[in-house]
Structures are given as structure tokens and as C-alpha cells.
Amino acid sequence: MTLSLIALCFGFVLDLIFGDPHWLPHPVRWIGILIEKTEGFIRRRIGSNESSLRRGGTTTVLTVLVVTTLVPLGILAAANAISPYLRLALETLMCYQILATKSLKTESMKVYAELKKGDLAAARTAVSMIVGRDTAELTGIQVAKATVETVAENTSDGIVAPLLFLAIGGAPLGFFYKGINTMDSMLGYKNERYLHFGWFAARLDDAVNYIPARLSACFMIAAAFVLRFDTKNAVKVFQRDRYNHASPNSAQTESVCAGALRIQLAGDAYYFGKLCHKPTIGDALRPVSYEDIPAANRLMYGAAVIALAVCTALKLAAICLL
Secondary structure, eight states, X not given: OHXXXXXXXXXXXXXXXXXXXXXSOOHHHHHHHHHHHHHHHHHTTSOSSHHHHHHHHHHHHHHHHHHHHHHHHHXXXXXXXXXXXXXXXXXXXXXXXXXXXXXXXXXXXXXHHHHHHTOHHHHHHHHHTTOSSOOTTOOHHHHHHHHHHHHHHHIIIIIIXXXXXXXXXXXXXXXXXXXXXXXXXXXXXXXXXXXXXXXXXXXXXXXXXXXXHHHHHHHHHHHXXXXXXXXXXXXXXXXXXXXXXXXXXXXXXXXXXXXXXXXXXXXXXXXXXXXXXXXXXXXXXXXXXXXXXXXHHHHHHHHHHHHHHHHHHHHHHXXXXX
């Protein structure tokens, strides 16, 4: 338990320093390949009716979760048999690659840099790398808004939730969460191909993120207070708008971010050429600006540090009690 805590703290620091360099093979890419291959294998062996697709999708999810959890568990057990220091090194690397604090900042700041230069076409291309909506026709304000929303939402999915799972069960449980999150991003679409096949992946992602999303919102409110954003408005918008989203979790952190920055997020957007009507989050107390992107990143970093501090304190308390 102590080694897992040390690995988590070291991994967190490594993530802040190095982020996700493209030359380093990333386990999430391997998880993505596993999902793709498993889906293809199972689809070839099931029917096309709703019940068959749901059973096939559920089988895909369970298969991927078994592999993504047992493989790191086996690697760490083998490493520990050789040396606890080897286990610590490998688990540190795993924790580092599960977290996404700096990579989220890096990708969002690419959008910021292009908007600041006034290159809207390049900004649209940059934002298309981190959002699921159509970006070809977005205005500069819409690009900035989409980027802020992504930073806010992924504060939970990419940072706080993985931190919580790592703190509870080390790298194997962290990969368990990452498998769920990756399957939701690949299978959880409400289109003809995945409406039924991806149903279980989407519902499972909603379930495992229910508590982390709300804790993330609390950590972000605390960060808003420390960083002197509008904490009162953050709390107000959170209480009012935290369910203004099709997902029960996504608007939790988006509402805090919108309130803290005194801007309005969400609203209608195009996905795969189809206009989706969505409620707004927050109040348009001022226009959204590209400067809101680094502001959202400061909130994200603040929430991440507070989450790590809370997880470390609770883990130390558990170690002392045991």
C-alpha cells in the first residue's frame, strides 16, 4: 500500500513534468487497439438485433476490463517477486501514463496559441483533436468555448477520477478505470452503429464517474477559492446547472468552471453533421475569450493538486490505521 502511494505521487510529478510525449508508447493506445480487435471479433459472431448487440457490447466491455486489469496486476506481481524497487519503478511509470494533467494543458494551449495569433483555421484543426463535435464552421468564440468545456470535463475524466482509482487500488485499478473511460469514448456513441452495442460501455462509464465527477467539482470549487476566481458564482452555477447535460456527470465540473470564469458554456452544437440542441451552462456575464483557456487550465491544475493532497492524506490515514 505504501509503495502504491509513493508510485502515485511520483507518477503525478512525472506527468506534470513530461506529459504525454508522442515518442513514448502509451498504454491507452494499446487499450484502444484491444477494444477495436475485440469489437471486430465479437461483431462477426453476433446478430444485428438489439438484444444481440447489447450482449455483444457487454461481452466486449467485460473482456477488455479483464485484460486491462489483470495484465498490469501480473506485471507488478512479477516485478515485486524480483524486487520491490522494480515494482515501484514500474508502478510509477504506470501511474504517470494513466494521468493526463499536462497533456490536457498542452493540447488545449495549442488551440490558445492559434487563437491568439488569429489563425482560426489552425485553431479549428487544433480543437478537433480534443473534442467530438464538428469544428469546421466554428467561430473563434465557439472554438474557445469548446476548449474550455473540454478542459473542465476532463478535469474529472482525465485527472481526478484516475487519481481516485489509483489511490484506492494502485495501477491495476487505475487501468480498470482507464479501460472503462476509453471504451466509452470509442463505443459510447448514440448513433446507429453503437446505440445498442455501446449501451453498456456508456452506462458503466456514467456509473463509475458518478462520485468522481462530484468530487472533482468540489475540488475545482476549492481551487477557485485558492486561485481567487469567482467562488460564489461557481457554487451558484454548480447548484443550478450541474445537470444541464445529457450525461449525469459532464456538467458537474463544467458548471463550476463556467461560474468561476463568469462565462456561459455548452449550448447547441453539431455532431456528425447533425445539430444537437443542448442547454447552456452558466451565465453570459461577459463574452468567452481565448484567455479563458489558460484560466481553465489553472483551475484544472489547482483541482488536480488538491485531489492529490486529499488522496494522499486519506491513503496515509488508512496506512496508519492498518
